[in-house]
Each structure stands twice: as structure tokens, then as C-alpha cells.
Amino acid sequence: MAGMIWERNNNRASDEIRDIKITTNYTMHAEGSVLIECGNTKVICTATVSDKVPHFLKGQNSGWITAEYSMLPRATGSRNQREVSKGKQSGRTMEIQRLIGRALRTAVDLKVLGEKSITIDCDVIQADGGTRTASITGGYVALAIAINRLLKSKFISENPLIGNVAAISVGVVKAATVLDLEYEEDSIADVDMNLVMHKNGEFVEIQGTGENDTFSRNELNKMLEIGEKGIRKLFELQDKAIETTELHNIEKLYSL
DSSP states (O other): OTTOOOOOGGGOOTTOOOOEEEEESOSSSSSEEEEEEETTEEEEEEEEEESOOOGGGTTTTOOEEEEEEEEOTTSSSSOOOOHHHHTSOOHHHHHHHHHHHHHHHTTBOHHHHOSOEEEEEEEEEEOSSOHHHHHHHHHHHHHHHHHHHHHHTTSOSSOOBOOOEEEEEEEEETTEEEESOOHHHHTTOSEEEEEEEETTSOEEEEEEEESSSOOOHHHHHHHHHHHHHHHHHHHHHHHHHHHTOOOOOTTOOOOO
16 A cells, blocks of 8 residues: 555655754764754764773773663653653663664774774654664764774774664555654554664664554565665765864873
């Protein structure tokens, strides 16, 4: 049934991503930081460098990339209780931050990074669908900026970046295959899927669920097709943000 026309907000085409804005150097202390805005979804992503690695990597001359994810209480229409006040993270939060970490590790040669860890903090300040995909896309930019600063400051001698990683949502809404779902669409989608891709054209992860209906191989192929198209656009936006970032405080002494 996919292929019908679903009238989207702002007259957006079915295979069109939302307006994307990436503001780099958004905070002053982190080695890499961005504010990524995907339509009305806004996420602050910061990269922090440390000379410590997890215990299972000690002595192996290998680095590590990990991530933490959180959503501010009023990022949504009603206030959510802070997870720290509950004493534990929700299963959703843990699943998302593991996804972000897995995705961003594919962007880096950990052996070249050496015994350093980079933590990507993704804090959702406003949610309108696609917070995990925005976190991955913005998280890569923050990671790349941090690594570029390490290179400029000669804390590392070789660039460990392998290539961009970005993510986007696709789905079937009212029998129409659509790209980059906002919350209104995500909440009624018959099929909801998140795609994570590496710039080399290979998939990092595919998370797809028939929420209210099953989906065919043809529908799957269509979702993959428009998803890849959207991610290619995200790669361009990531590269532009990184290339045009004015690296400041290059000679800052990192606590490595």
C-alpha cells in the first residue's frame, strides 16, 4: 500500500528531510560541541577527551568511544521526571546511548586513537521525533571537531577518523513511505525504522518495527532507498559544518 501521498507539515515531500542546522563550538569547555536542530528537535552534543580507557582495554593500545544520552524534563509537551531522581536510567535511555556509542565507534580506528577515550554526551533540549538519529548525526560532528583539535594540538599524530556516520528515520504513515519523521508522524506510523550508515555506503544498524502493520520487501527497499538518500544529504551537512568550524583555543591544555 505504500506509495500514497501523506500531506506533511510545511509541504515537505515524502523523501525530504527536515530543515537541518548544525551550530559548532556551541559550548566553550568541551573539546567538541554542537547544537543540532532537525526541524523542531534540538540536541546538544559534546565530546570530552580523556586519557583513561575502560579496564578491558588497558594495555592494549586501543582507544574507546562511548556515549551518554538524556532528555531534559521539558523537552516534550509535559514534564518528565529526571532519571537521576529515579535512581536509575530507563531501558529506552540505555538502549539509545548504546546505539550512539556503537555507531560512533565505527567512525574511528580505535588503535590509531591510542589509549584515549572520547565520551559523547547527547542532551535533548527539545524533542519532536528523531532524537536518537539527531544525536548520532550531531555526535559525529562533535567527535570530528574534538579529534581535529587533538591533531592540531599534537596530542595525537595520526588522524583516527575513518569516515562519517549519520542516521535518519524512515517509515510508513497512512500507507505513504516517508523520510525523517517528526513526532506527529512517528506516533501514528504503521512502520517505524531508524537507519545508521557509514559514509562508505554500508549500514551500521537498521532498527525497524511494524508498529501497527506488517511491511513488504518492496516497502523495505523503498525505505532503505529514501533513507540512504537522506543520509547522503546529512553527510554533506556534517562535512560543511566541520570544514567551516573556526577552531579556537587550539593551544588549550587538555587534561589528557
